[in-house]
Amino acid sequence: MLEVTDLEVAYGDVRALWGVSIHVDAGSVVAIVGANGAGKTTLLKAISGLVPAKRGEIKLSGTSLLGRLPEDIARLGIAHVPEGRGLFRQMTVLENLELGAFQPKARANMKRALEKAYDLFPRLKERTGQKAGSLSGGEQQMLAIARATMSEPSLLILDEPSIGLSPLVVQQMFQLIEALHKQGVTILLVEQNIHQALKIADYAFVLKTGELAMQGTGAELIADPEVQKAYMGVLEL
Template sequence: MLEISDLEVAYGDVGALWGVSLHVDPGTIVALVGANGAGKTTLLRTVSGLLKPKAGDIRLSGQSITGKAPQEIARLGIAHVPEGRGLFRQMTVLENLELGAFQPKARPRTKELLEKAYTLFPRLKERAHQKAGSLSGGEQQMLAIARATMSEPSLLILDEPSLGLSPLVVQQMFALIQTLHGQGVTILLVEQNIHQALKVADYAFVLKTGSLAMQGTGADLIADPEIQKAYMGVLE
C-alpha cells in the first residue's frame, strides 16, 4: 500500500533522513521505532506532505504522492494523527468528528460514520457536546483517532498515540489500535513505547539517526537482544 524508496529529507542544510526505504502492506500494522531524534516524525510528516523530500519517492497504492500538497494526500486516503493530537480544542467532540468527514467520499455518509465511531469509542458519544479541550488526555487521543477514521482512510498514521497517558489508558489505546486493525485498517505507527509497539506490529523498522538500522517482524525484533538492550532497558 505504502512504498517509500531512498527517501532523503533535510531541514535547511541539516539532514534528517538518508536513503530510507520501507513498505507498509495492506491490512497490516507497521511500527516505526527508534530513539528520540531518529527521524520518525520527520518521516511521517513527509509522507503526509507537510515536509518536502530532497530525494526519493513515496507511493500510495502504486501512485506517486511525492511532493504533493497535504490536502491532496489526505484526499487520496492518508489520515495522519499527529503527536499532540491536533484537535480543535474550542470545538465540541461532535464538531471535531464532523470535520473528519470533510472528504467528498465521506461527507454524504457523515451520520453513518459517526455511529461507527461512537460504536468504537462509546465514551465520545457520552461527551459529544463537550469541548474537546475539556476531555482527559486519553479521551482526546481517542477523539483524534476517531476523527481520522471518519474519512475512511486507506492508511492511518499514528504518531506517539500513548504519549502522556497513564499505563491503564495506554493499554486501552493499544487495544483500540488492535481493534481497528481487526476491522481491516492499515496502520503506520510511531510509538515511544517500543515494547507495546512491537507486540502489536506485524512488521517493524528501526530508525537510527536518520537511517534504517534494522527491520523484521514485531515478534522477531522484540526478541532481539540488541533491541532489548538499546530500547527496552534490558542489561547484559
C-alpha cells in the same frame, strides 16, 4: 499499499533522513520505532506532504505522493493523527468528528462513519456535546483517532498515540488500535513505547539517527538481543 524508497529529508543543511525505505502492506500494522531524534516523525510528515523530500520516492497504491499538497494526499486516502493530537479545543466532540469528514465522499458517508466511531469509542458518544479541550488526555487521543477514521482512510498514520498517558490508558489505547486493525484499517504507527508497539505490529522498522537500522516482524524484533540492549530502558521484557 505504501512504498517509501531511498527517502532523504533535510531541514536546511541538516539531514534528517538518509536513504530510508519502508513498506506497508494493506491490512497490516507497521511500527516505526527508535530513540528521540531518530527521524520517525519526519518520516511520517514526509509521507503526508508536511515536509518536502530531498530525494527518493513515496507511493500509495502505485500513485506518487511527492510534490503533492497535504490536502491532496488526504484525498488519496491517508489520515494522519499528529503528535499533540491537533484538536479544535473550543469545539465539541461532535464538531471535531464532523470536521474529519470534510471531503465530499466522506461527507456523503458521515452518518455511517459517525456510528462506527461511536461504536469503537463509546466514551466519546457520552461526551458528544462536550468541548474537546475539557476531555482527559486519553479521551482527547481517542477523539483525534476517531476524527481521522471519519474519512474512512486506506492508511491511518498515528504519531506517538500513547505519549503523556497513564499506563492504564496506554493499555486501553493499544487495545483500541488493535480493534481498528481487526476492522481492516491499515495502520502506520510511530511509538516510543517500543514493547507495546512491537507486540501489535505485523512488521516494524527501527530508525537510528535518520537511517534504517533494522527491520523484521514485531516478534522478531522483540526477541532480538540488539533491540533489547539498545532499548533496555524502554522495553518491559
